[in-house]
Amino acid sequence: MNIKHILKTLSMIDLIKGFNVTLKALFREKVTIQYPEVKTPLSPRFRGKLALMRYDNGEERCIACKLCSAVCPAQAITIESEEREDGTRRTTKFEIDAFKCIYCGFCEEACPVDSIVETNIFAYHMTENHQRIQTKEMLLETGDDYKEEITTNRAKDSKFT
Amino acid sequence: MTEKNVNISIDGEEYSVEQGQMLIEVTDQLGVYIPRFCYHKKLSIAANCRMCLVEEENTKNAIPACATPVSEGMVIKTKSNNSQTAQQATMEFLLINHPLDCPICDQGGECELQDLAYLYGKNNSRFDIQKQTKSNDNLGPLISTDMSRCIMCTRCVRFGTEVAGLPEIGTMGRGESSTISTFVESSIDHELSGNIIDLCPVGALNNKPYRYTDRTWELDQIDSISPHDCAGSNVYLHVKNNLIKRVVPKVNESINETWISDRDRYAFDGIYSEDRTHESLVRINNKLTPISTNDGINMFIDQLHSIKDKKNISALVSPSSSFEEQLLFAHLMEENQVNNIDHRINQIDFSGDALDPLFPLLNIPLNEIENMESILLIGSTIRKETPIIAHWIKKAADRNCEIHIINRSLDEYHFPIENYILSESSLIAENTGLIVKAALSLSNQEFPDHILDALSKLKEPSPAHIKTANSLISKKSLVISGLVTRNNKDYSLIRSYIDILSSMTNSSKGEITFSANTAGAYISGCIPHRSSFGRTKDIGLNAIQISTNINKMLILYNIEPDDCLFRDELYKAIDSAETVVVFTPFMNDVFKEHADIVIPIKTPYESCGSFINVSGVLQSFNEGLLQLDSLQTNQDILFDTLDYAKAKPLPFEDIINKTQLFIAESKANINPNTELPSINSNADILESLNNYNLYSTDSIVRRSRPLQLTKESKIES
Numbered sequence: 001m002n003i004k005h006i007l008k009t010l011s012m013i014d015l016i017k018g019f020n021v022t023l024k025a026l027f028r029e030k031v032t033i034q035y036p037e038v039k040t041p042l043s044p045r046f047r048g049k050l051a052l053m054r055y056d057n058g059e060e061r062c063i064a065c066k067l068c069s070a071v072c073p074a075q076a077i078t079i080e081s082e083e084r085e086d087g088t089r090r091t092t093k094f095e096i097d098a099f100k101c102i103y104c105g106f107c108e109e110a111c112p113v114d115s116i117v118e119t120n121i122f123a124y125h126m127t128e129n130h131q132r133i134q135t136k137e138m139l140l141e142t143g144d145d146y147k148e149e150i151t152t153n154r155a156k157d158s159k160f161t
Numbered sequence: 162m163t164e165k166n167v168n169i170s171i172d173g174e175e176y177s178v179e180q181g182q183m184l185i186e187v188t189d190q191l192g193v194y195i196p197r198f199c200y201h202k203k204l205s206i207a208a209n210c211r212m213c214l215v216e217e218e219n220t221k222n223a224i225p226a227c228a229t230p231v232s233e234g235m236v237i238k239t240k241s242n243n244s245q246t247a248q249q250a251t252m253e254f255l256l257i258n259h260p261l262d263c264p265i266c267d268q269g270g271e272c273e274l275q276d277l278a279y280l281y282g283k284n285n286s287r288f289d290i291q292k293q294t295k296s297n298d299n300l301g302p303l304i305s306t307d308m309s310r311c312i313m314c315t316r317c318v319r320f321g322t323e324v325a326g327l328p329e330i331g332t333m334g335r336g337e338s339s340t341i342s343t344f345v346e347s348s349i350d351h352e353l354s355g356n357i358i359d360l361c362p363v364g365a366l367n368n369k370p371y372r373y374t375d376r377t378w379e380l381d382q383i384d385s386i387s388p389h390d391c392a393g394s395n396v397y398l399h400v401k402n403n404l405i406k407r408v409v410p411k412v413n414e415s416i417n418e419t420w421i422s423d424r425d426r427y428a429f430d431g432i433y434s435e436d437r438t439h440e441s442l443v444r445i446n447n448k449l450t451p452i453s454t455n456d457g458i459n460m461f462i463d464q465l466h467s468i469k470d471k472k473n474i475s476a477l478v479s480p481s482s483s484f485e486e487q488l489l490f491a492h493l494m495e496e497n498q499v500n501n502i503d504h505r506i507n508q509i510d511f512s513g514d515a516l517d518p519l520f521p522l523l524n525i526p527l528n529e530i531e532n533m534e535s536i537l538l539i540g541s542t543i544r545k546e547t548p549i550i551a552h553w554i555k556k557a558a559d560r561n562c563e564i565h566i567i568n569r570s571l572d573e574y575h576f577p578i579e580n581y582i583l584s585e586s587s588l589i590a591e592n593t594g595l596i597v598k599a600a601l602s603l604s605n606q607e608f609p610d611h612i613l614d615a616l617s618k619l620k621e622p623s624p625a626h627i628k629t630a631n632s633l634i635s636k637k638s639l640v641i642s643g644l645v646t647r648n649n650k651d652y653s654l655i656r657s658y659i660d661i662l663s664s665m666t667n668s669s670k671g672e673i674t675f676s677a678n679t680a681g682a683y684i685s686g687c688i689p690h691r692s693s694f695g696r697t698k699d700i701g702l703n704a705i706q707i708s709t710n711i712n713k714m715l716i717l718y719n720i721e722p723d724d725c726l727f728r729d730e731l732y733k734a735i736d737s738a739e740t741v742v743v744f745t746p747f748m749n750d751v752f753k754e755h756a757d758i759v760i761p762i763k764t765p766y767e768s769c770g771s772f773i774n775v776s777g778v779l780q781s782f783n784e785g786l787l788q789l790d791s792l793q794t795n796q797d798i799l800f801d802t803l804d805y806a807k808a809k810p811l812p813f814e815d816i817i818n819k820t821q822l823f824i825a826e827s828k829a830n831i832n833p834n835t836e837l838p839s840i841n842s843n844a845d846i847l848e849s850l851n852n853y854n855l856y857s858t859d860s861i862v863r864r865s866r867p868l869q870l871t872k873e874s875k876i877e878s
Contacts, residue, residue: 061847063265065263065376066376066379067264070378082370083373089265090373113264
């Protein structure tokens with residue numbers, strides 16, 4: 001042990017430096033928020049839970065082109081389709097496995113009719129294993145419920161895309 | 162023809178190629194790709210899409226590769242700036258009116274326009290006026306139309322005139338307003354019409370039953386053989402989630418080229434019919450009760466063993482079952498001393514059984530038919546029986562082959578006919594005999610006296626008969642008989658006449674048979690008078706005797722009464738038999754009422770095996786299917802049955818090689834038959850089929866919804 005080290009220990013200089021940091025932090029603006037009562041702001045590009053959109057007249061947008069299921073790297077999307085009575089191409093089954101989904105947003109990019117979109121919802125839960133499968137009805141419901149938020153977000157982001 | 166070679170240069174490489182070929186044929190052989198839409202190697206050259214424009218150094222403008230024959234000193238640059246500019250310009254014009262509906266187009270993913278737009282198209286369109294739309298014709302239940310997508314390559318029109326032989330669709334209008342249409346609204350009814358779906362480079366003509374269900378990239382492809390006719394067309398099954406979604410042709414230049422018939426394409430729908438049975442059933446207290454397959458097989462074997470007099474047991478096997486199934490089933494019957502086994506449910510004259518060849522055979526490959534100079538077609542509605550063989554005959558006719566026909570009704574043929582001998586079904590034999598007689602007087606060969614005697618009893622041949630005989634003798638010829646002959650009451654006599662005629666005129670001969678595997682049924686021993694591979698055995702009852710007999714036990718393997726020519730007799734036989742055991746993929750009312758043990762089996766689409774086609778080609782199918790699904794194949798069920806019956810195991814490992822050797826040997830040593838059958842016996846109780854219905858031939862076809870919606874299926878048989 002050399003003399004320099006002994007002096008440093010006895011004068012408790014390190015302790016004082018440390019308390020100095022604490023003292024400074026005491027007067028800084030607080031960054032901790034009281035989640036879930038308070039929430040952080042989200043980017044309009046935030047990629048959360050998936051939803052299916054409708055046209056303003058209530059018709060579902062999805063045309064069963066299956067590009068989203070083709071591009072999905074996690075193979076989370078299952079689609080079956082057939083010709084509807086009016087001669088249009090529609091899905092008979094549109095399911096997303098929420099456990100498989102990695103929220104990459106490729107599906108939204110691939111969609112030619114802006115049907116599948118990602119919402120800002122990042123906190124949702126399920127109590128049974130089978131509930132991870134989100135059916136077409138559930139996805140359309142999410143789209144209906146959050147339509148306003150989704151459209152404003154898209155509008156905000158539009159000048160950057 | 163002397164072959165002369167010319168030297169050309171393609172993309173800087175020097176080649177010496179055969180003169181007279183078109184440039185695109187040469188580049189295709191050399192593996193240099195030139196984009197194209199209207200060019201198709203099986204169709205004539207139209208040169209109307211202009212996609213194959215390439216630069217040739219000595220010519221001012223770009224030249225169309227599909228319509229330019231190669232000539233000495235050509236310098237072709239397929240990748241040069243000039244070529245690419247020309248191709249891009251063409252692409253830009255084609256895309257002006259093409260709708261951007263790829264996401265809902267079934268062709269998306271396998272579309273030639275999509276691929277080439279990706280490779281040769283520009284990113285942006287300079288066209289901002291409204292795109293043209295066209296109205297869609299209703300072409301019947303098989304083909305869907307989206308005419309706005311059409312790029313007017315006219316492949317479908319050329320197919321109609323050149324391959325199908327009936328121009329059902331054509332081009333209407335001029336310039337921008339030209340459309341592909343049927344002129345007056347009507348369905349497309351030709352038996353090969355489904356091929357225009359594959360020909361169409363875009364999504365204008367598409368598969369109607371498949372419409373909007375799947376995308377091409379989701380499908381797995383399995384090699385298979387069509388089980389519906391004796392040509393043995395090669396097909397691909399496109400499968401998703403273990404369900405067949407569609408069937409498309411697989412190229413086999415020696416059998417089906419690039420075509421398949423509509424029956425091969427759409428029949429698979431029948432296997433998803435509501436009649437399918439998947440559980441074994443046993444009749445207890447006059448009610449069919451579910452039981453495990455093993456127990457069902459056990460019960461069947463116990464009952465089979467308990468019957469002491471094996472003469473009271475009869476079995477009918479389907480000629481559309483695979484060769485392996487037939488072999489195993491025939492082995493099971495042989496081990497149990499059951500001789501009453503037959504597959505010939507569409508034949509009523511069995512008097513020539515002793516003269517039967519080892520198996521019915523067309524003694525030339527199918528693709529040799531087009532080289533024939535004279536063809537005699539006896540009793541055949543060929544277009545309905547085997548559309549693919551009809552296509553080969555059409556090809557021969559296009560090369561000026563003379564077609565002679567003996568048939569009872571004026572069927573619609575799609576080739577020109579040199580000589581039509583219209584004959585009632587009872588007179589087909591006599592008319593054939595008259596041609597033999599005419600040929601005898603024209604040739605100077607020696608023939609046994611009994612034939613000369615028999616022939617001398619016939620009347621004098623007419624000029625028509627002499628004309629046909631003359632043509633057969635003087636030209637490279639083929640005599641071929643069809644299904645009308647098969648179910649004729651003089652079948653044996655006609656066949657002997659054909660044998661004699663072919664050795665007299667030195668012509669090839671052949672016979673069109675029912676279903677995919679009649680030849681296999683002969684070889685595997687599903688006939689009453691011979692065991693497998695031509696071994697002899699005690700003669701049992703034939704199909705019609707089985708159906709008129711009162712059986713203690715009747716076993717039906719993959720046979721429904723509706724498959725059968727004498728269906729009423731078979732109904733009665735099923736009704737009167739003490740025990741009826743059916744191995745069947747489908748339930749029907751007769752089985753529900755009378756069957757005692759029902760063992761479910763798979764259709765050829767879901768099982769694996771081999772078929773032997775009309776010219777003796779053994780082809781195995783569906784080997785890839787087992788990787789997709791761990792299912793119990795029909796062979797497994799039969800192996801189980803053999804186990805329970807404690808039968809001697811069949812040496813099965815090398816069976817395909819053994820069969821191929823057997824076929825090759827029998828092809829090499831065909832003894833020309835010069836015997837006539839004894840006068841036939843019980844045949845006159847039945848009359849031949851009046852009309853052969855293309856879409857009621859087997860249990861799968863009868864249940865196929867798209868085929869049953871066609872005009873053809875409405876024709877009463």
